[in-house]
Amino acid sequence: MSNENLQASIDAVRADVAKLHAELVRYNLIVWTGGNVSGRVPGADLFVIKPSGVSYDDLTPENMILCDLDGNVVPGTPGSDRSPSSDTAAHAYVYRNIPEVGGVVHTHSTFAVAWAARGEEIPCVITAMADEFGGPIPVGPFAIIGDDSIGRGIVETLTGHRSRAVLMQNHGPFTIGTSAKDAVKAAVMVEDVARTVHYAREAGPLIPIPQDAIDRLYDRYQNVYGQSSDERRDAEGER
Secondary structure, three states: HHHHHHHHHHHHHHHHHHHHHHHHHHOOOOOOOEEEEEOOOOOOOEEEOOEEEOOHHHOOOOOOOOOOOOOEOOOOOOOOOOOEOOHHHHHHHHHHOOOOOOOOOOEEEHHHHHHHHHOOOEEOHHHHHHHOOOOOEEEEEEOOEOOHHHHHHHHHHHHHOOOOOEOOOEEEEEEEEEOOOHHHHHHHHHHHHHHHHHHHHHOOOOOOOHHHHHHHHHHHHHHHOOOOHHHHHHHHOOO
């Protein structure tokens, strides 16, 4: 990739990641400056993440922070005079170990955190969960912020699992996606199903969905639902 194309790619991810933080606010997934969105730079061992402790209203493409896949801030780039999110090491570990991941999101959304506080997975009892996550949303181990322990827990828990979300015990949800936007969608859906299943269980016994039905629902949603690939490319302006 030429330097010019690389810079254009970095700029696009900066803009995308800065904009997507507003979705966390819109869907009430965070409080104050908590939570974060990051996005991998296509074709490079780099990702973009928000600065630590900065108000969401003040986030701009220029103050997003460019990091390498070891979580080091790339010097001399816009935003490099700031400290990156305290979850940077976790995001970096995920990018290093799951190459297909293009985005990572962490929130403190209320109902998902409540499940995490109990160390309890969210059972797959509604079709929306089968569609989006292909089964229950698992719980990852307790880990302290500061190194890549959280990242290791995310990767270990999600390896071989269809879920794009994990509830880190006593902490909260982390989601992954093919892009930053895809990971944000997963974060929104996690909170939605966490709330619904919580209320359902409060009202009475849950009715599990048979595994074969979960498999059919997941396959349809992932491979059939929505526009065809050609229509999708047209809609995204790729032709």
